[in-house]
Amino acid sequence: MKDRITGPELSLPSLLVNIKGIAEMNRVFQDEQGTLHIGGAVTLRQLEQSPLLKPELGALRSALGQIGSRQIRALGTVAGNICQRLRCLYFRHPDFICFKKGGNRCHAPGGEHRYYHAIMHYGKCVAAHPSDLAPVLMAYDARAAVEGPKGKRAVRLQELFSGAKDTGQTILEPHELLTEIQVPRPGETTVHSFMKSRLRRSFDFALSSVAAVGRVSRGVVEDIRIVLGGIAPLPVEAAKSEEILCGKYLNDDIISEAAEAALKGARPLPKNRYKVDLTKTLVKRALEEIREKQLNVL
């Protein structure tokens, strides 16, 4: 909005509704079952500093620490990060009426797409989903609470994203609000990792990110969820990799096999082929970190 992005399907707002003053959207609490409830208007800094962010949620803490700068985290909110719009130059430039603004074409495949564009699961639009928080919350099997005129509903976070198929990015209806993120309590033996590659080490959007959360017992993977960010129009669960890893001893060979499987079917654009190898490396590093951590859990 601050960039005044407009198009046939994207108009400037007629009214802004400030939700910072809504108490129930500004709180973080744990219920009796241990589920962590994070209000949509909670700032990234507020969440990062919450005492409820226990060690087993370390990947979430790690991701939070790598979003933007400290100043941005002080103002940016959880729902805002999850629902943020694309980083595509053409989407943000007033002279290009791209598909996401209601135009009939995507300008990126024949133009600039080195950094913030997809290598898989893209459609008419090839921009990548920029959130760091979404992949890590998906890895923790989070749910999104949505409220609207028809009442409340909760959806698995991966179901919130609509991808490249239309001008929006989420399934939120025009009169609906993302009010809360619910993160089920991970077991105390949960091991986790968040890896992010970016152009500027100080602060930047992800070229690629990987979140992995699971349980490993005596070197054998009992359960794992791996989610890739920054490489598709929505965060992508690496289901094939998870299948390969479950029940297997976490050695170098199986880690390499899982990393290869995560990127199977990738269709990089001419200038972002490097993201395939980059993401495989991040998957490997995340799994290696998980292997290290499980030794400490034993």
Next chain:
Amino acid sequence: MLFELPAFEHVDAKSIEEALRFLESREGVKIIA
């Protein structure tokens, strides 16, 4: 461009119900947090 933001009409919602009422009140309403 940034300093044009106050040109937008804006309201403060005190509850989710109030925010939803504002959202339904007319076309093109957006949330800021």
